[in-house]
Amino acid sequence: SGADVQDRPFEQVVELVQPARSLSHSPLFQVMFAWQNNEQVDLTLPGLVLSSLAGGEHATAKFDLTLDLSEIDGRIVGALEYASALFDRTTAERFGRYLV
Structure with a gap:
């Protein structure tokens, strides 16, 4: 039954279904959307010089x-990878033009 599957751990479902596996993509999802809605603040720590690893x-x-x-x-700014x-x-x- 449907409730039976919901009670199983993910690893057990994978073992039962035995899907074809490929290392060429993530096994859980292929598309990700991220909305970064946090303020950028300057972080200071005594005795350290900090720099951002932003974007790239x-x-x-x-x-x-x-x-x-x-x-x-x-x-709104962003990137499509x-x-x-x-x-x-x-x-x-x-794709980018569609989004704009």
Whole structure:
């Protein structure tokens, strides 16, 4: 029954279903949306020099598509990261235009 499946740990469901596994993508989800809605503050610690590791491009996409948005000075800004094995630059740019 449906209630029976809800009571099983995820590992046990995977063992029962035995899905085809691939290391080419995340087994739980392929698309991620993140809304970063926290204020940026300057962190100071006595005796230490701190710098931000903000943004930047990753050498490898973690998921098939990742949309990361935040609000800065009343504007929504963000980035779309994509797996180049699945999407080309033209397709990713078209996705971006759809969002705008």
